[in-house]
Amino acid sequence: MFDPTIFENLKVAFENQVYDLDNIERKIHITNREDQIDLSILAREFSVQFSLVDPQDVTAEIVLKATLDELAGEILELPVKNIGCTLLLRFYKRVQNFPIQCNIIEQTIKEIWEDDSKLTQTLSFLYNQEEPGYLDTIEVEFTRKINEEHMGEIEEFLEHVLETLEELHSI
Numbered sequence: 001m002f003d004p005t006i007f008e009n010l011k012v013a014f015e016n017q018v019y020d021l022d023n024i025e026r027k028i029h030i031t032n033r034e035d036q037i038d039l040s041i042l043a044r045e046f047s048v049q050f051s052l053v054d055p056q057d058v059t060a061e062i063v064l065k066a067t068l069d070e071l072a073g074e075i076l077e078l079p080v081k082n083i084g085c086t087l088l089l090r091f092y093k094r095v096q097n098f099p100i101q102c103n104i105i106e107q108t109i110k111e112i113w114e115d116d117s118k119l120t121q122t123l124s125f126l127y128n129q130e131e132p133g134y135l136d137t138i139e140v141e142f143t144r145k146i147n148e149e150h151m152g153e154i155e156e157f158l159e160h161v162l163e164t165l166e167e168l169h170s171i
Contacts, residue, residue: 005074006147007066007085011035011046013151014062017158018048027162029053032061042068051165058168060161061090070145084145089113089161091138093168098123098134101171105138108167112160116143138168 004012021028032049049061065086073080095101102121109119118141123134 005066005071006083007044007046007064007071009148010064010085010146010151013154014046014064015048017154018050018062021158021162022050026053029056031059042071044071052162052169055169057094058165059092060165061092062161063088063090082145084147087142087146089140089142089164091136091140091164091168093136093138093171094131094133095123095136095171096133098136102136104171105136105168108171109138109140109164112164112167113140114142117141118143 018028018030022030028050029052030048030050032047034045034047036045037043038045044066045063046065047061047063049059051057051059065088067086069080070083070085072078073083093105095105102123105121106119113119118139120139120141122137122139124137125134
């Protein structure tokens with residue numbers, strides 16, 4: 001009998017709860033979903049992007065990753081410690097006054113999310129773009145891996161994502 005991996009179980013749990021927020025609760029609108037297998041390094045990656053139904057000016061992306069070492073360690077039942085998946089959050093927001101707004105964004109993210117996360121902001125723009133400002137890609141990378149023991153925390157995690165979307169909208 002097929003025994004799903006930690007990655008598969010977490011992916012389904014995230015999908016179910018995110019799609020419930022879209023289809024049942026109508027709090028968000030899903031804008032993209034990817035489920036990839038990288039055959040060159042035998043890794044898995046799942047991501048889902050969404051924005052609040054109103055306003056829609058900030059996008060969130062949840063990224064779940066599993067490497068070959070993690071997948072093999074689990075499937076082969078190797079005595080490897082800390083088997084699980086890596087979780088990454090990305091937020092996409094347009095900013096005009098980046099020195100001020102990026103500082104406020106950093107403070108806001110640090111207030112909402114745990115201390116065991118790494119925050120990165122990357123600014124970009126298209127040459128000759130008509131719309132002024134920059135696209136701020138805000139990454140919150142969590143240092144600890146997650147596994148099935150964390151499934152009960154997904155609902156609270158998603159509440160924090162929604163709170164972050166609301167806060168980023170107000171900046």
